[in-house]
Amino acid sequence: KQEVTQIPAALSVPEGENLVLNCSFTDSAIYNLQWFRQDPGKGLTSLLLIQSSQREQTSGRLNASLDKSSGRSTLYIAASQPGDSATYLCADAAGGTSYGKLTFGQGTILTVHP
């Protein structure tokens, strides 16, 4: 059974810092890995998707990497801003006979203070 773990559980940084969020998964037979943002009491906003054949994806100040062999993904946020404060979730889409169901980590709660 796939398990997804995120470290750290919470992170508080001053504005302007670069930071890295970590995600690990136990089964490397995945189709892709997605990073989401969740604001309190709200839905999930997709940030980046990395296909299983890719190593990284970039969108603005966000860069996500994927190392299937080691079962790890990282989300790098450059020049953090208070508006980046949210919970960040990683989820992988199961391979094999699965219809792409996502298995989520528990999230990293990010606080960026001015």
Next chain:
Amino acid sequence: EPEVTQTPSHQVTQMGQEVILRCVPISNHLYFYWYRQILGQKVEFLVSFYNNEISEKSEIFDDQFSVERPDGSNFTLKIRSTKLEDSAMYFCASRERTSEETQYFGPGTRLLVL
């Protein structure tokens, strides 16, 4: 930009009552999902739906749950006899075709069972 919509945003019900949660996936998408998030816990997969039938379900998705696509636009989750432990945020998601593509999530329905 097309988006997944869900209604209602909040629902309060009495234990033992039936509830129907509604979702309108993105119009050209073929795969549909329901997930739930109990307060403070991970987002969990419930069921996937393709070609008018369930393609995969989790152990959470027991006989009390059912899904339906009654017309060309709506996708519903029914809980026949709600329990206290069904209280959660329920998310609908859809994706276009392949498992390598992004799943887009709706804003969620917060269900409270009293």
